[in-house]
Amino acid sequence: MKKVIGILILVFLSCEKDEGQNWEDNRSKFLVDKIFDNHDNLIAEYFYDTDNKLIKKVVTDNPGVYRRWVDEFEYEDGRVSKIIHDDQTFDFDYDILVFYNTEGQLVRSEIKVHDIIIEYSIFHYDEERVKSVFFQDELVSVESNIEYDNNGNAIKHIHVYPKMDPFGFPIPGEFIEVEKNYEYDNRPKPNFGLDYLFAYNPLPYNESGELERGLSQNNMKRANYETTTWIYTYNEFGLPETIETRWDDIPLEEPSVIKLSYLKVE
Template sequence: MKKILFLFIAVGIIAGCSKDDESNSPDHGNNSQKKFLVSRIFDYNNNLRAVYTYNDSNRLLKRETKDDANNPSSDYEIEYENGKAKNIKYIDYKYPQFNHNIVLIYNTDGKIIRDETYQYGKLIGFKNYAYYSNGKLKAMVDQAGLEWYSVDYNNTVNALHTTILMEDDGDLGNTATAYREIFRDFRYDDKKKPDFGLGTVFQIEPLPYFGDEALFEKNISCNNMTTFIGSGTQWIYEYNDDGLPKTIETRWKDIETAEPMMLRLEYTEYK
Protein backbone atom coordinates (compact mmCIF):
# COMPACT_ATOMS: atom_id res chain seq x y z
CA MET A 1 0.00 0.00 0.00
CA LYS A 2 2.73 2.49 0.92
CA LYS A 3 4.67 1.78 -2.27
CA ILE A 4 1.54 2.27 -4.34
CA LEU A 5 0.82 5.54 -2.55
CA PHE A 6 4.28 6.84 -3.40
CA LEU A 7 3.83 6.07 -7.08
CA PHE A 8 0.35 7.49 -6.97
CA ILE A 9 1.51 10.85 -5.64
CA ALA A 10 3.98 11.11 -8.50
CA VAL A 11 1.31 11.08 -11.18
CA GLY A 12 -2.35 11.97 -11.51
CA ILE A 13 -5.28 12.34 -13.96
CA ILE A 14 -7.92 14.95 -14.64
CA ALA A 15 -11.55 14.13 -15.47
CA GLY A 16 -14.90 15.89 -15.45
CA CYS A 17 -13.88 19.46 -16.36
CA SER A 18 -15.58 19.46 -19.74
CA LYS A 19 -18.77 18.08 -21.19
CA ASP A 20 -16.84 16.36 -23.95
CA ASP A 21 -14.34 13.85 -22.61
CA GLU A 22 -12.46 13.95 -25.88
CA SER A 23 -12.10 17.73 -25.88
CA ASN A 24 -8.57 18.94 -26.54
CA SER A 25 -9.23 22.12 -24.59
CA PRO A 26 -11.67 21.53 -21.72
CA ASP A 27 -13.75 24.44 -20.41
CA HIS A 28 -12.55 25.16 -16.89
CA GLY A 29 -15.45 27.43 -15.94
CA ASN A 30 -15.03 30.24 -18.46
CA ASN A 31 -17.09 30.55 -21.63
CA SER A 32 -14.54 32.62 -23.53
CA GLN A 33 -14.43 31.61 -27.19
CA LYS A 34 -10.70 32.20 -27.31
CA LYS A 35 -8.55 29.10 -26.84
CA PHE A 36 -4.97 29.15 -25.66
CA LEU A 37 -2.23 26.59 -25.21
CA VAL A 38 0.79 27.12 -23.01
CA SER A 39 3.79 27.67 -25.30
CA ARG A 40 6.68 28.55 -22.97
CA ILE A 41 7.36 29.03 -19.27
CA PHE A 42 9.98 31.25 -17.63
CA ASP A 43 11.15 31.60 -14.05
CA TYR A 44 11.13 34.74 -11.88
CA ASN A 45 14.34 35.97 -13.56
CA ASN A 46 12.90 35.38 -17.04
CA ASN A 47 15.07 32.34 -17.72
CA LEU A 48 13.41 29.90 -20.09
CA ARG A 49 12.32 26.81 -18.16
CA ALA A 50 10.02 24.82 -20.45
CA VAL A 51 8.91 24.60 -24.09
CA TYR A 52 5.81 22.76 -25.35
CA THR A 53 5.28 21.12 -28.73
CA TYR A 54 1.81 20.20 -30.04
CA ASN A 55 0.48 18.23 -33.00
CA ASP A 56 -2.01 19.45 -35.61
CA SER A 57 -4.87 18.48 -33.30
CA ASN A 58 -3.49 20.73 -30.53
CA ARG A 59 -2.50 17.74 -28.43
CA LEU A 60 0.73 17.82 -26.43
CA LEU A 61 3.53 15.87 -28.04
CA LYS A 62 6.45 16.98 -25.90
CA ARG A 63 7.36 19.04 -22.87
CA GLU A 64 11.02 19.94 -22.74
CA THR A 65 12.50 21.53 -19.63
CA LYS A 66 15.64 23.67 -19.55
CA ASP A 67 18.37 24.06 -16.98
CA ASP A 68 20.40 27.19 -16.26
CA ALA A 69 22.54 26.61 -19.33
CA ASN A 70 19.38 26.40 -21.47
CA ASN A 71 20.02 22.72 -22.13
CA PRO A 72 17.44 19.93 -21.95
CA SER A 73 16.90 18.69 -18.41
CA SER A 74 13.98 16.30 -18.76
CA ASP A 75 11.31 15.64 -21.33
CA TYR A 76 7.80 14.22 -21.38
CA GLU A 77 6.78 12.69 -24.71
CA ILE A 78 3.19 11.58 -25.37
CA GLU A 79 2.13 8.86 -27.80
CA TYR A 80 -1.47 8.65 -28.96
CA GLU A 81 -3.67 5.81 -30.16
CA ASN A 82 -7.07 6.48 -31.76
CA GLY A 83 -6.90 10.07 -30.56
CA LYS A 84 -6.22 9.16 -26.91
CA ALA A 85 -2.98 9.45 -24.97
CA LYS A 86 -1.70 5.92 -24.64
CA ASN A 87 1.93 6.08 -23.55
CA ILE A 88 3.70 8.84 -21.59
CA LYS A 89 7.49 8.72 -21.67
CA TYR A 90 9.60 10.48 -19.06
CA ILE A 91 13.19 11.09 -20.21
CA ASP A 92 15.72 12.46 -17.72
CA TYR A 93 19.01 13.50 -19.31
CA LYS A 94 20.83 14.09 -16.02
CA TYR A 95 19.54 11.08 -14.10
CA PRO A 96 18.57 8.40 -16.66
CA GLN A 97 17.96 5.90 -13.85
CA PHE A 98 14.66 7.73 -13.32
CA ASN A 99 13.46 7.17 -16.89
CA HIS A 100 10.07 5.48 -17.07
CA ASN A 101 6.86 5.33 -19.07
CA ILE A 102 3.19 5.29 -18.10
CA VAL A 103 0.68 3.23 -20.09
CA LEU A 104 -2.97 4.32 -19.91
CA ILE A 105 -5.83 1.81 -20.10
CA TYR A 106 -9.40 2.93 -20.93
CA ASN A 107 -12.88 1.46 -20.56
CA THR A 108 -15.50 1.50 -23.32
CA ASP A 109 -16.68 4.94 -22.16
CA GLY A 110 -13.24 6.41 -22.75
CA LYS A 111 -12.42 6.74 -19.04
CA ILE A 112 -9.02 5.77 -17.71
CA ILE A 113 -9.54 2.80 -15.43
CA ARG A 114 -5.90 1.90 -14.92
CA ASP A 115 -2.41 3.20 -15.51
CA GLU A 116 0.77 1.19 -15.35
CA THR A 117 4.28 2.51 -14.76
CA TYR A 118 7.18 0.69 -16.40
CA GLN A 119 10.91 1.07 -16.01
CA TYR A 120 13.20 -0.68 -18.45
CA GLY A 121 10.24 -2.79 -19.53
CA LYS A 122 9.38 -3.95 -16.01
CA LEU A 123 6.09 -3.09 -14.32
CA ILE A 124 6.94 -1.16 -11.14
CA GLY A 125 3.54 0.27 -10.17
CA PHE A 126 -0.08 0.66 -11.18
CA LYS A 127 -3.27 2.49 -10.21
CA ASN A 128 -6.91 1.50 -10.70
CA TYR A 129 -9.73 4.06 -10.78
CA ALA A 130 -13.46 4.21 -10.07
CA TYR A 131 -15.85 6.96 -11.17
CA TYR A 132 -19.08 8.57 -10.02
CA SER A 133 -22.10 8.28 -12.32
CA ASN A 134 -21.51 11.90 -13.43
CA GLY A 135 -18.06 10.97 -14.77
CA LYS A 136 -15.95 12.54 -12.04
CA LEU A 137 -13.16 10.49 -10.54
CA LYS A 138 -14.41 8.85 -7.36
CA ALA A 139 -11.59 6.78 -5.93
CA MET A 140 -8.41 4.81 -6.28
CA VAL A 141 -9.19 1.13 -5.75
CA ASP A 142 -6.96 -1.82 -4.93
CA GLN A 143 -7.16 -5.28 -6.46
CA ALA A 144 -9.80 -6.32 -3.89
CA GLY A 145 -12.01 -3.33 -4.73
CA LEU A 146 -11.14 -1.28 -1.62
CA GLU A 147 -11.50 2.45 -2.29
CA TRP A 148 -8.35 3.50 -0.49
CA TYR A 149 -8.16 7.05 -1.85
CA SER A 150 -11.55 8.72 -2.26
CA VAL A 151 -12.55 12.19 -3.44
CA ASP A 152 -15.33 14.54 -2.30
CA TYR A 153 -16.19 17.46 -4.59
CA ASN A 154 -19.08 18.76 -2.46
CA ASN A 155 -21.11 19.58 -5.59
CA THR A 156 -18.28 21.61 -7.14
CA VAL A 157 -15.83 20.96 -9.98
CA ASN A 158 -12.86 20.73 -7.61
CA ALA A 159 -11.49 18.10 -5.24
CA LEU A 160 -12.21 19.87 -1.95
CA HIS A 161 -11.59 16.89 0.31
CA THR A 162 -9.82 13.57 -0.08
CA THR A 163 -9.54 10.62 2.28
CA ILE A 164 -6.66 8.15 2.26
CA LEU A 165 -6.86 4.77 3.98
CA MET A 166 -3.48 3.67 5.30
CA GLU A 167 -2.82 0.28 6.80
CA ASP A 168 -2.53 0.56 10.58
CA ASP A 169 0.69 -0.97 11.88
CA GLY A 170 -0.73 -1.45 15.38
CA ASP A 171 -1.12 -4.93 16.87
CA LEU A 172 -4.82 -5.78 16.78
CA GLY A 173 -4.44 -9.23 18.22
CA ASN A 174 -6.17 -10.75 15.18
CA THR A 175 -5.65 -11.22 11.47
CA ALA A 176 -8.07 -8.50 10.33
CA THR A 177 -6.57 -5.59 8.42
CA ALA A 178 -7.18 -2.22 10.07
CA TYR A 179 -6.84 1.19 8.49
CA ARG A 180 -6.43 4.74 9.68
CA GLU A 181 -7.79 7.70 7.73
CA ILE A 182 -5.76 10.66 6.49
CA PHE A 183 -7.75 13.70 5.44
CA ARG A 184 -6.67 16.39 2.99
CA ASP A 185 -8.54 19.67 2.29
CA PHE A 186 -8.00 22.30 -0.40
CA ARG A 187 -9.16 25.66 -1.73
CA TYR A 188 -9.34 26.92 -5.32
CA ASP A 189 -9.94 30.07 -7.32
CA ASP A 190 -12.73 30.43 -9.91
CA LYS A 191 -10.45 30.82 -12.95
CA LYS A 192 -9.46 28.58 -15.83
CA LYS A 193 -6.41 26.37 -15.48
CA PRO A 194 -3.64 26.60 -18.08
CA ASP A 195 -4.28 24.30 -21.04
CA PHE A 196 -1.40 22.00 -21.97
CA GLY A 197 -3.23 20.17 -24.76
CA LEU A 198 -3.87 17.00 -22.77
CA GLY A 199 -7.66 17.21 -22.83
CA THR A 200 -9.17 15.35 -19.90
CA VAL A 201 -6.14 13.08 -19.57
CA PHE A 202 -3.55 14.41 -17.16
CA GLN A 203 -0.96 11.88 -16.01
CA ILE A 204 1.92 14.28 -15.47
CA GLU A 205 2.84 17.62 -13.95
CA PRO A 206 3.33 19.79 -17.05
CA LEU A 207 4.74 22.74 -15.09
CA PRO A 208 8.54 22.69 -14.85
CA TYR A 209 10.30 22.33 -11.49
CA PHE A 210 6.96 22.61 -9.69
CA GLY A 211 7.10 19.65 -7.33
CA ASP A 212 4.33 17.17 -6.60
CA GLU A 213 2.62 18.52 -3.48
CA ALA A 214 -1.14 17.90 -3.79
CA LEU A 215 -0.53 16.90 -7.39
CA PHE A 216 -3.42 14.45 -7.58
CA GLU A 217 -6.05 16.81 -6.18
CA LYS A 218 -4.80 19.68 -8.31
CA ASN A 219 -4.90 17.62 -11.46
CA ILE A 220 -8.43 16.25 -11.07
CA SER A 221 -9.86 19.72 -10.34
CA CYS A 222 -11.06 22.26 -12.88
CA ASN A 223 -9.87 25.48 -11.23
CA ASN A 224 -6.48 26.56 -9.92
CA MET A 225 -5.57 25.29 -6.45
CA THR A 226 -4.79 28.15 -4.06
CA THR A 227 -4.29 26.44 -0.68
CA PHE A 228 -3.39 23.05 0.71
CA ILE A 229 -5.02 23.64 4.08
CA GLY A 230 -3.20 20.92 6.01
CA SER A 231 0.33 21.90 4.96
CA GLY A 232 -0.27 25.63 4.70
CA THR A 233 1.19 25.80 1.20
CA GLN A 234 -0.29 28.53 -0.99
CA TRP A 235 -0.23 29.23 -4.70
CA ILE A 236 -0.64 32.88 -5.69
CA TYR A 237 -1.80 33.74 -9.22
CA GLU A 238 -1.75 36.77 -11.46
CA TYR A 239 -4.16 36.52 -14.38
CA ASN A 240 -4.07 37.87 -17.92
CA ASP A 241 -6.95 39.57 -19.74
CA ASP A 242 -8.35 36.18 -20.74
CA GLY A 243 -8.55 34.97 -17.14
CA LEU A 244 -5.63 32.57 -17.40
CA PRO A 245 -2.72 32.49 -14.95
CA LYS A 246 0.20 34.53 -16.22
CA THR A 247 2.27 33.93 -13.07
CA ILE A 248 2.15 31.22 -10.42
CA GLU A 249 4.00 31.76 -7.15
CA THR A 250 4.47 28.99 -4.59
CA ARG A 251 4.66 29.94 -0.92
CA TRP A 252 5.45 27.35 1.73
CA LYS A 253 4.43 27.76 5.36
CA ASP A 254 7.23 29.13 7.59
CA ILE A 255 9.73 29.07 4.70
CA GLU A 256 11.25 32.21 3.20
CA THR A 257 13.14 32.23 -0.09
CA ALA A 258 15.66 34.74 -1.41
CA GLU A 259 13.36 35.51 -4.32
CA PRO A 260 9.80 34.49 -5.20
CA MET A 261 9.34 30.90 -6.39
CA MET A 262 7.45 32.08 -9.44
CA LEU A 263 6.74 30.79 -12.93
CA ARG A 264 5.71 33.03 -15.84
CA LEU A 265 3.48 31.48 -18.52
CA GLU A 266 3.24 32.37 -22.20
CA TYR A 267 0.33 31.22 -24.36
CA THR A 268 -0.44 30.82 -28.03
CA GLU A 269 -3.98 31.19 -29.36
CA TYR A 270 -5.55 28.53 -31.57
CA LYS A 271 -8.88 27.87 -33.22
Protein backbone atom coordinates (compact mmCIF):
# COMPACT_ATOMS: atom_id res chain seq x y z
CA MET A 1 0.00 0.00 0.00
CA LYS A 2 1.20 3.53 -0.76
CA LYS A 3 0.19 6.81 0.82
CA VAL A 4 0.95 10.30 -0.44
CA ILE A 5 3.63 12.30 1.33
CA GLY A 6 3.26 16.03 0.61
CA ILE A 7 6.11 18.30 -0.42
CA LEU A 8 8.63 17.44 2.24
CA ILE A 9 10.05 20.51 3.96
CA LEU A 10 13.78 20.49 4.64
CA VAL A 11 14.36 20.62 8.39
CA PHE A 12 17.51 20.93 10.40
CA LEU A 13 17.94 17.74 12.37
CA SER A 14 20.39 17.32 15.20
CA CYS A 15 23.75 15.81 14.31
CA GLU A 16 22.91 12.75 16.36
CA LYS A 17 19.67 12.10 14.44
CA ASP A 18 21.26 12.81 11.06
CA GLU A 19 24.08 10.35 11.70
CA GLY A 20 21.55 7.69 12.62
CA GLN A 21 19.61 7.95 9.35
CA ASN A 22 19.76 4.91 7.06
CA TRP A 23 19.57 6.69 3.71
CA GLU A 24 19.45 3.55 1.58
CA ASP A 25 16.58 2.20 3.68
CA ASN A 26 14.72 5.52 3.36
CA ARG A 27 15.21 5.46 -0.39
CA SER A 28 13.54 2.05 -0.67
CA LYS A 29 10.49 3.40 1.20
CA PHE A 30 9.72 6.27 -1.18
CA LEU A 31 8.74 6.60 -4.85
CA VAL A 32 8.53 9.86 -6.77
CA ASP A 33 4.84 10.81 -6.96
CA LYS A 34 4.27 14.34 -8.30
CA ILE A 35 6.33 17.33 -9.42
CA PHE A 36 5.21 20.95 -9.12
CA ASP A 37 6.54 24.28 -10.38
CA ASN A 38 7.42 27.15 -8.04
CA HIS A 39 3.74 28.26 -8.05
CA ASP A 40 2.65 24.75 -6.99
CA ASN A 41 1.12 23.94 -10.38
CA LEU A 42 1.24 20.22 -11.10
CA ILE A 43 3.61 19.53 -14.01
CA ALA A 44 4.28 15.78 -13.69
CA GLU A 45 2.63 12.75 -12.12
CA TYR A 46 3.91 9.17 -11.85
CA PHE A 47 1.93 5.92 -11.70
CA TYR A 48 3.16 2.53 -10.47
CA ASP A 49 1.84 -1.03 -10.54
CA THR A 50 1.34 -3.23 -7.48
CA ASP A 51 5.03 -4.21 -7.61
CA ASN A 52 6.04 -0.52 -7.53
CA LYS A 53 7.20 -0.54 -11.15
CA LEU A 54 6.73 2.76 -12.96
CA ILE A 55 4.10 2.23 -15.67
CA LYS A 56 3.15 5.79 -16.67
CA LYS A 57 4.47 9.36 -16.49
CA VAL A 58 2.13 12.27 -17.34
CA VAL A 59 3.67 15.71 -17.96
CA THR A 60 1.99 19.09 -18.53
CA ASP A 61 3.58 22.48 -19.16
CA ASN A 62 3.03 25.48 -16.95
CA PRO A 63 -0.24 27.41 -17.40
CA GLY A 64 -0.15 29.63 -20.48
CA VAL A 65 2.08 27.28 -22.50
CA TYR A 66 -0.07 24.20 -22.20
CA ARG A 67 1.23 20.90 -23.42
CA ARG A 68 0.54 17.37 -22.29
CA TRP A 69 2.43 14.18 -23.03
CA VAL A 70 2.35 10.68 -21.59
CA ASP A 71 5.04 8.02 -21.39
CA GLU A 72 3.96 4.40 -20.85
CA PHE A 73 6.38 1.61 -20.01
CA GLU A 74 6.50 -1.98 -21.23
CA TYR A 75 8.58 -4.56 -19.37
CA GLU A 76 10.35 -7.77 -20.35
CA ASP A 77 12.21 -9.98 -17.86
CA GLY A 78 11.71 -7.33 -15.18
CA ARG A 79 13.34 -4.52 -17.20
CA VAL A 80 11.85 -1.78 -19.34
CA SER A 81 11.97 -2.82 -22.99
CA LYS A 82 9.89 -0.07 -24.60
CA ILE A 83 8.63 3.42 -23.74
CA ILE A 84 5.65 4.71 -25.71
CA HIS A 85 5.65 8.51 -25.92
CA ASP A 86 2.23 10.00 -26.64
CA ASP A 87 2.36 13.74 -27.35
CA GLN A 88 -1.24 14.87 -26.87
CA THR A 89 -0.65 18.45 -28.07
CA PHE A 90 1.54 18.45 -31.18
CA ASP A 91 1.08 14.79 -32.10
CA PHE A 92 4.82 14.07 -32.13
CA ASP A 93 4.64 10.46 -31.02
CA TYR A 94 7.60 8.11 -30.84
CA ASP A 95 8.83 4.93 -29.19
CA ILE A 96 12.01 4.47 -27.19
CA LEU A 97 13.46 0.96 -27.49
CA VAL A 98 16.18 -0.17 -25.12
CA PHE A 99 18.52 -3.15 -25.43
CA TYR A 100 20.64 -5.02 -22.90
CA ASN A 101 23.62 -7.38 -23.05
CA THR A 102 23.69 -10.82 -21.42
CA GLU A 103 24.80 -9.25 -18.12
CA GLY A 104 21.74 -6.98 -18.05
CA GLN A 105 23.68 -3.83 -18.89
CA LEU A 106 21.91 -1.29 -21.08
CA VAL A 107 23.96 -1.02 -24.27
CA ARG A 108 21.73 0.74 -26.81
CA SER A 109 18.67 2.97 -27.01
CA GLU A 110 16.73 3.92 -30.13
CA ILE A 111 14.03 6.48 -30.84
CA LYS A 112 11.63 5.42 -33.58
CA VAL A 113 8.91 7.35 -35.40
CA HIS A 114 6.60 5.16 -37.50
CA ASP A 115 9.14 2.30 -37.13
CA ILE A 116 11.98 4.46 -38.53
CA ILE A 117 15.01 5.08 -36.31
CA ILE A 118 15.58 8.85 -36.06
CA GLU A 119 18.34 8.70 -33.42
CA TYR A 120 20.20 6.19 -31.30
CA SER A 121 22.83 5.95 -28.57
CA ILE A 122 25.40 3.22 -27.90
CA PHE A 123 26.93 2.84 -24.43
CA HIS A 124 30.45 1.47 -23.94
CA TYR A 125 31.52 0.04 -20.60
CA ASP A 126 34.72 -0.16 -18.58
CA GLU A 127 33.88 -3.08 -16.29
CA GLU A 128 30.63 -1.99 -14.57
CA ARG A 129 30.58 1.67 -15.60
CA VAL A 130 29.63 3.49 -18.78
CA LYS A 131 32.81 5.21 -19.95
CA SER A 132 31.77 6.55 -23.34
CA VAL A 133 28.64 7.19 -25.39
CA PHE A 134 28.14 7.40 -29.15
CA PHE A 135 25.09 9.35 -30.30
CA GLN A 136 23.71 9.59 -33.84
CA ASP A 137 20.70 11.44 -35.20
CA GLU A 138 19.68 12.45 -38.71
CA LEU A 139 22.37 15.16 -38.95
CA VAL A 140 25.23 14.66 -36.51
CA SER A 141 27.16 12.11 -34.51
CA VAL A 142 28.59 12.90 -31.07
CA GLU A 143 31.29 11.05 -29.14
CA SER A 144 31.60 11.62 -25.41
CA ASN A 145 33.67 10.36 -22.47
CA ILE A 146 32.68 10.23 -18.81
CA GLU A 147 34.95 10.55 -15.76
CA TYR A 148 33.99 9.29 -12.28
CA ASP A 149 35.10 10.01 -8.73
CA ASN A 150 36.05 7.32 -6.20
CA ASN A 151 32.40 7.00 -5.09
CA GLY A 152 31.17 6.05 -8.54
CA ASN A 153 29.70 9.43 -9.46
CA ALA A 154 30.00 10.93 -12.95
CA ILE A 155 31.79 14.23 -12.25
CA LYS A 156 32.81 15.19 -15.80
CA HIS A 157 31.33 14.52 -19.24
CA ILE A 158 33.32 15.66 -22.26
CA HIS A 159 31.37 15.88 -25.54
CA VAL A 160 32.94 16.24 -28.98
CA TYR A 161 30.42 17.88 -31.31
CA PRO A 162 30.85 18.57 -35.03
CA LYS A 163 31.22 22.27 -35.78
CA MET A 164 28.20 23.60 -37.66
CA ASP A 165 28.10 25.96 -40.63
CA PRO A 166 25.76 29.02 -40.70
CA PHE A 167 23.01 26.84 -42.21
CA GLY A 168 23.12 24.31 -39.36
CA PHE A 169 25.01 21.54 -41.14
CA PRO A 170 28.18 19.86 -39.78
CA ILE A 171 31.52 20.98 -41.21
CA PRO A 172 33.54 17.88 -42.18
CA GLY A 173 36.64 17.40 -40.01
CA GLU A 174 35.90 20.29 -37.62
CA PHE A 175 34.82 19.68 -34.02
CA ILE A 176 33.98 21.49 -30.78
CA GLU A 177 34.74 20.04 -27.34
CA VAL A 178 32.29 20.83 -24.53
CA GLU A 179 32.87 19.91 -20.88
CA LYS A 180 30.07 19.48 -18.33
CA ASN A 181 30.79 19.16 -14.59
CA TYR A 182 28.76 17.71 -11.70
CA GLU A 183 28.84 17.65 -7.89
CA TYR A 184 27.24 15.12 -5.48
CA ASP A 185 26.45 14.48 -1.84
CA ASN A 186 26.91 11.12 -0.07
CA ARG A 187 23.28 9.97 -0.14
CA PRO A 188 21.44 7.61 -2.52
CA LYS A 189 19.42 8.90 -5.48
CA PRO A 190 15.60 9.10 -5.48
CA ASN A 191 13.78 5.95 -6.44
CA PHE A 192 11.88 5.80 -9.72
CA GLY A 193 12.52 2.05 -9.90
CA LEU A 194 14.49 2.77 -13.10
CA ASP A 195 18.09 2.98 -11.90
CA TYR A 196 19.32 0.73 -14.70
CA LEU A 197 17.56 2.82 -17.36
CA PHE A 198 19.88 5.83 -17.37
CA ALA A 199 19.15 6.49 -21.06
CA TYR A 200 15.66 7.72 -20.06
CA ASN A 201 15.09 10.95 -18.17
CA PRO A 202 12.42 10.28 -15.51
CA LEU A 203 12.07 13.97 -14.62
CA PRO A 204 9.59 16.11 -16.57
CA TYR A 205 12.09 18.20 -18.52
CA ASN A 206 15.53 17.50 -19.96
CA GLU A 207 17.75 18.70 -17.14
CA SER A 208 21.40 18.93 -18.11
CA GLY A 209 22.59 16.33 -15.62
CA GLU A 210 20.01 13.59 -15.96
CA LEU A 211 22.14 11.08 -17.86
CA GLU A 212 25.01 11.60 -15.42
CA ARG A 213 22.69 11.43 -12.41
CA GLY A 214 21.41 8.11 -13.70
CA LEU A 215 24.95 6.74 -14.01
CA SER A 216 25.96 7.83 -10.50
CA GLN A 217 25.57 6.36 -7.03
CA ASN A 218 24.73 9.49 -5.05
CA ASN A 219 22.49 12.53 -5.22
CA MET A 220 23.51 15.25 -7.65
CA LYS A 221 23.93 18.64 -5.95
CA ARG A 222 24.95 20.80 -8.89
CA ALA A 223 25.30 20.52 -12.67
CA ASN A 224 27.29 23.12 -14.61
CA TYR A 225 27.05 23.55 -18.37
CA GLU A 226 28.48 26.70 -19.97
CA THR A 227 26.25 29.55 -18.67
CA THR A 228 23.59 27.30 -17.08
CA THR A 229 23.61 25.80 -13.58
CA TRP A 230 21.18 23.30 -12.02
CA ILE A 231 21.05 23.26 -8.20
CA TYR A 232 19.46 20.42 -6.23
CA THR A 233 18.26 20.58 -2.60
CA TYR A 234 17.23 17.64 -0.39
CA ASN A 235 14.77 16.88 2.38
CA GLU A 236 15.28 15.24 5.76
CA PHE A 237 15.07 11.78 4.18
CA GLY A 238 17.98 12.52 1.82
CA LEU A 239 15.66 12.72 -1.20
CA PRO A 240 15.64 15.56 -3.78
CA GLU A 241 13.21 18.30 -2.79
CA THR A 242 13.84 21.02 -5.40
CA ILE A 243 15.74 21.49 -8.65
CA GLU A 244 16.50 25.10 -9.60
CA THR A 245 17.74 26.27 -13.00
CA ARG A 246 19.90 29.41 -13.23
CA TRP A 247 21.16 31.17 -16.36
CA ASP A 248 24.14 33.51 -16.06
CA ASP A 249 22.95 35.76 -18.89
CA ILE A 250 19.18 35.67 -18.24
CA PRO A 251 17.91 37.59 -15.20
CA LEU A 252 14.74 36.15 -13.66
CA GLU A 253 12.08 37.93 -11.61
CA GLU A 254 11.61 34.73 -9.59
CA PRO A 255 13.48 31.41 -9.36
CA SER A 256 12.85 28.67 -11.93
CA VAL A 257 12.24 25.74 -9.58
CA ILE A 258 10.54 22.35 -9.68
CA LYS A 259 9.49 20.63 -6.44
CA LEU A 260 9.21 16.89 -5.88
CA SER A 261 6.77 14.98 -3.68
CA TYR A 262 6.85 11.27 -2.85
CA LEU A 263 4.75 8.19 -2.17
CA LYS A 264 5.61 6.23 0.92
CA VAL A 265 5.69 2.49 0.31
CA GLU A 266 4.59 0.31 3.22
